[in-house]
Every structure is written in C-alpha cells, then in structure tokens.
Amino acid sequence: MPRKLALAAACLLLATAGCSGAGSTGSSGGDSADNTITALMVGNPQMEDIQKLTADNFTKQTGITVKFTILPENELxxxxxxDVANQGGQxxxxxxxxxxxxxxxxxGWLHELSTQAQADSAYDSADLLKPMVDxxxxxxxKMYAAPFYxxxxxxxxxxELFAAKGLTMPEHPTWAQVADFAAKLDDKGKGVAGICLRGLPGWxxxxxxxxxxxxxxxxxxxxxxWTPKVNSPEFTQATQFYVDLLKKHGQSGAPQSGFTECLNTFGQGKAAMWYDATSAAGTLEDAKASxxxxxxxxxYAPVNKTEYSGWLWTWAWAMPKTTKKADAAWKFISWATSKDYEKLVGEKLGWSRVPSGKRTSTYSIPEYKESAKAFADIxxxxxxxxxxxxxxxxxxxxLGVQFVGIPEFADLGTKVSQEVSAAIAGSNxxxxxxxxGQKQAEDVAKKYK
Incomplete structure (x- = not known):
C-alpha cells in the first residue's frame, strides 16, 4: 500500500479527533487575497468543463478567481x-x-451548507434530487456538500456491433447474458474487447x-x-465471474483501467459493452469527444438474483472547516451546482454535457431532453x-450500495482491490x-461487534 494512501486511510479512521502531522497548521488555503479561492477536484469530464468555464463566467461576474487542482480519482x-483530516487548510x-x-x-471537518442553500431562493434547494441530498x-x-452531478x-x-452480430440487448440484462454477449462480440483481431470493466485498484x-x-x-x-463475508461462496462466485470475464473478454491493460481509461476505450469504439457510471453518457454522446x-x-445494470443493482453516487462540492473564505467558497459552490450553470454548459459546450442527476428541473429542459433522450430516463x-x-x-x-459507510472501508476496500486486480493480471x-480480505474484514468487525 502506498505510503500516502496509508496516511490517508489512517487519518480517515480518526472518527473523533483530527489527524496531526506535517502540514497541520490550520492556516487558510491557497492565495491570501480575499478574491481568490483554491479548489481541488477529480479529473472527470464534468470537472474539466467547469475549469474551462469559470474564468469567463463566474470570475467575471463575481471578481473571485478560482485556482483549480485536478487529480485522478485515487490521487484525489x-x-x-x-488535507481535510489533517486540518491542513490548503x-x-x-x-x-x-x-x-x-x-x-x-x-466536524466540513461546513454545513443547508443554511446558505435554503436562504438563497434563487438556488432552489428544493429542486435537488432527494437521493442525492440524503x-x-x-x-x-443538514447538508454538508452540494451535489455537482x-x-x-x-x-x-x-x-452497431450488436446489430452486425444480430444480437438484441434486453432492458434488464443478466450477468450471464452479458458474458454471452461479450464472448460473441470479442474481436481481438480488430482490437475490440467484448466488454470494458474497471480493474484498477481502489475502493x-x-x-x-x-x-x-x-x-x-x-x-x-x-x-x-458485522459478521464478515468476504470469502463467502456468494462473494467468491461474483468476484471470480468478474475476474474471468475481464481475463477472457475484457480490454487490454485491464488491471490499470479505471473509469477514465474505460471511457476512452469505449468512446473510441474499442469495446462492445461497458458497465459503469451513468454520468459517462454525456461524454459518449458528444461527437467532439466520442x-x-x-x-x-x-x-439497466446487469443482475443475477436482485431486481436492480445500480449504485448510487454523487460528486459534490464541499467546504472544509479550515477555509477562511467561506463566503467566496459558497458563491462558487452555489454557482457550480445551480440551474444557471447547467444552462451555461448546455449553451456553451453542448446539452449532453450538462452535469445532470442532481436536479429535478434538469429533466424538463427541452434542449437537454432532446440531447439526452437515449439515456436520461434510464x-x-x-x-x-x-x-x-x-x-x-x-x-x-x-449504508452504501457500492461501499460500506464506515471510515475503515477506504483502507479495507483498497487493500482487497489490490489483490483482486492482481488476480485479473494473473499474479494472484x-x-x-x-x-x-476476510482476515482484514475480521479486524474491522472487531470494532463494531
């Protein structure tokens, strides 16, 4: 486990007291000027879009400059x-x-945002989708971050690949059907994988x-x-299925493939299927990028024994308690998660690229409904x-669909993922x-039993 990741996991485990260590100064982040704030964000397409639009719109309107740092998901x-656990204030x-x-x-590491959101009638916090707010x-x-998408x-x-083989995809496929499709569509000679799935370590x-x-x-x-079930027959069968599917019919370099790599692979026509985040659709439907x-x-997400199996996630803007620029930070957060920002993205970059999945009103915008008709309803x-x-x-x-909502899961999930990724690579x-993983889960369970 990388030293930085180990430190991060250790900090996350401190549920009541903050983490102390190098850089724990409690100072305010970034530039000392009142009209400059610092923003750290994950390197997904929606974040790259906001970086492009901020200077000519948000900064021009408010006079507040935003200094962005963009990192891949694991590094982010x-x-x-x-930074947050150490009270670094960067x-x-x-x-x-x-x-x-x-x-x-x-x-106690984040500012609550409900007060500002509810006080701003133009923000219309009631329009935010309840699953995301919850x-x-x-x-x-109280809400402690505002959903970006x-x-x-x-x-x-x-x-096109399905039609060429005379295959029909059901609206609710099973994983067995997906594996069968992947075998029929896998064409290594043409550089087309049957399916793209994440193999990159990380919870x-x-x-x-x-x-x-x-x-x-x-x-x-x-x-x-709290009985751990990581090596149970069901967990083992699911993981073996996933590993075998990737090894037989997945993309090249699967152990190093995360969301971004699969987005590029599928978007270039190099995979027949891809199971991943619904937010990917906006980029896939942008002809300039796909x-x-x-x-x-x-x-819908493939199933085996359940009726549905899709995850639930939001990338959201949070404000660490260490900031000394809370007013400017809220102005940015409220702009970035507003109806007006969605309209700006649609008009400037294309309606399929709107950071959706957070507001009810998004699905009533005629231009968005037209551009996203292939994927909006589903x-x-x-x-x-x-x-x-x-x-x-x-x-x-x-709580959690694709994670367990406890501090220890970041470390546990990442450690087990490293070993599963090695199995995909053939070295485990x-x-x-x-x-x-079961032994590690048993150590976690001792705290809760």
Whole structure:
C-alpha cells in the first residue's frame, strides 16, 4: 500500500479527533487575497468543463478567481483526505462523494451548507434530487456538500456491433447474458474487447462496479451483525465471474483501467459493452469527444438474483472547516451546482454535457431532453431504484450500495482491490485475495461487534 494512501486511510479512521502531522497548521488555503479561492477536484469530464468555464463566467461576474487542482480519482481521494483530516487548510472547496461526506460531517471537518442553500431562493434547494441530498446529509439532518452531478450505474453497448452480430440487448440484462454477449462480440483481431470493466485498484475504482456484482450475486462485505463475508461462496462466485470475464473478454491493460481509461476505450469504439457510471453518457454522446456518439444503447445494470443493482453516487462540492473564505467558497459552490450553470454548459459546450442527476428541473429542459433522450430516463430510473439501505439480499449494518459507510472501508476496500486486480493480471488467485480480505474484514468487525 502506498505510503500516502496509508496516511490517508489512517487519518480517515480518526472518527473523533483530527489527524496531526506535517502540514497541520490550520492556516487558510491557497492565495491570501480575499478574491481568490483554491479548489481541488477529480479529473472527470464534468470537472474539466467547469475549469474551462469559470474564468469567463463566474470570475467575471463575481471578481473571485478560482485556482483549480485536478487529480485522478485515487490521487484525489488521497490528497483531499490528507488535507481535510489533517486540518491542513490548503483548499477552500473540494469534490468529495457520498461515502466521505456523512463521515466527515460527523467528525466536524466540513461546513454545513443547508443554511446558505435554503436562504438563497434563487438556488432552489428544493429542486435537488432527494437521493442525492440524503447521501450528503449528516446525522443532524443538514447538508454538508452540494451535489455537482449524480449518478447510478448502467450498461452501455455499441448498437452497431450488436446489430452486425444480430444480437438484441434486453432492458434488464443478466450477468450471464452479458458474458454471452461479450464472448460473441470479442474481436481481438480488430482490437475490440467484448466488454470494458474497471480493474484498477481502489475502493472507488475496481470495487465500485464489483461490489454491485457481489450484491446481486447475494454477497455482502458484512452481515447485519458485522459478521464478515468476504470469502463467502456468494462473494467468491461474483468476484471470480468478474475476474474471468475481464481475463477472457475484457480490454487490454485491464488491471490499470479505471473509469477514465474505460471511457476512452469505449468512446473510441474499442469495446462492445461497458458497465459503469451513468454520468459517462454525456461524454459518449458528444461527437467532439466520442467516436460512438449516437451509436450507444443504455440499459439497466446487469443482475443475477436482485431486481436492480445500480449504485448510487454523487460528486459534490464541499467546504472544509479550515477555509477562511467561506463566503467566496459558497458563491462558487452555489454557482457550480445551480440551474444557471447547467444552462451555461448546455449553451456553451453542448446539452449532453450538462452535469445532470442532481436536479429535478434538469429533466424538463427541452434542449437537454432532446440531447439526452437515449439515456436520461434510464439514468433517472437507475438513481431512483438504487437503495443504499438494502442493496442486496440481506440486511446491512451500514449504508452504501457500492461501499460500506464506515471510515475503515477506504483502507479495507483498497487493500482487497489490490489483490483482486492482481488476480485479473494473473499474479494472484481470487481465493487467496478474498481469504486475505476476510482476515482484514475480521479486524474491522472487531470494532463494531
């Protein structure tokens, strides 16, 4: 485990007291000027879009300059956890997710945003989708981050490749059907994989899709009484299926493939299917960024024993308690998550690229409905059917579809993902990976039993 990731995980574990260490100065972040704020964000297309639009719009309107730092998902989590947990104060705003926010709110590391959101009638906080707000709400019932975009997961497929083979994709496919399609569509000679799936280590990379497969196969990380089930038959069967599918019919370089790599692979027409975040559709339908625009079909997340299996996630803007520029930070957050910002993206960059999945009103915009007609309804349906309280076949001890909502999961999930990724690469076995994972899960469970 990399030293930085280990430090980040250790900091996250301190549920009541902050982490101390180098850089723990408590000073305000970034530039000392009142009209400059620092922002740390994940390197997804929606974040790259806001970086392009901020200077000519937000800064021009408010006089507030935003200094952005963009990092890949795993590095972002490492960096933001260190800064927030250490009370480093380097950033005024940061993108965090549904996993971190309730934990960090409980620790007192984030500003609550409900007060500002509800006081600003133009912001229209009632328009925010309830599943997204709920995922960002602390034990006190207040919202501690504002959703930038929301997502579930679904299966994307290349309609031209399916038609060429005379194959028809059902709206609710099973994983067995997906594996059969992948075998028929895999064409290594033409550089086309049957399917693209994440194999990159990380609890939020590999285990985001894989945990949903575990759920629908009847597995779980922990039972209601915190009994660990990482090496159970159901968890093992789901993981072996996932690993075998990738090894037989997945993309080249699968152990190094995360969301971004699969987006590029599928978007270049190099994979027949891709199971991942619903938020990917906006980029895939942008002809300037994708070779498969207009050629993609979208269906619900594949299942085995459950009716639905999509995850629930939001990348959201949070304000660390260490910022000394809370007013400027809220102005940026409220702009970035507003109806006006969605309109700006649509008009300047294309309506399919609107950061959707967070506001009810988005799905009433005529231009958005037209550009997103291939995926908008199924995205909303997937979000509505995702159930973080009951995502599988048995009661759970903590919230979360594709994660377990406890501080220790970041470390546990990442460690197990490293071993599963090694199994995809052929240097480990699933049985060994999950046997080791079971021991680590047993150590976690001792705290909660």
């Amino acid at each position: 989590r490492d960096k933001v956890t260190q 950033y005024d705003v940061a993108t965090v997710g549904a996993y971190e926010v309730p934990i960090w709110a409980k620790n 995922s960002l709400t602390g034990e006190d019932g 929301g997502e579930s997961s679904f299966l994307m497929y290349n309609k 939020g990379e590999l285990f985001a899709p894989l945990t949903t497969v575990v759920n629908t196969y009847g597995g779980t990380w922990f039972e209601k009484d 070779k498969v625009a207009g050629k993609v079909g979208y269906v 995205t909303l349906g997937s979000i509505e059917h995702a159930d973080p309280t009951n995502p599988g076949l048995q009661p759970r001890p903590a 076995t699933v049985d060994k990976a999950l046997a080791d």
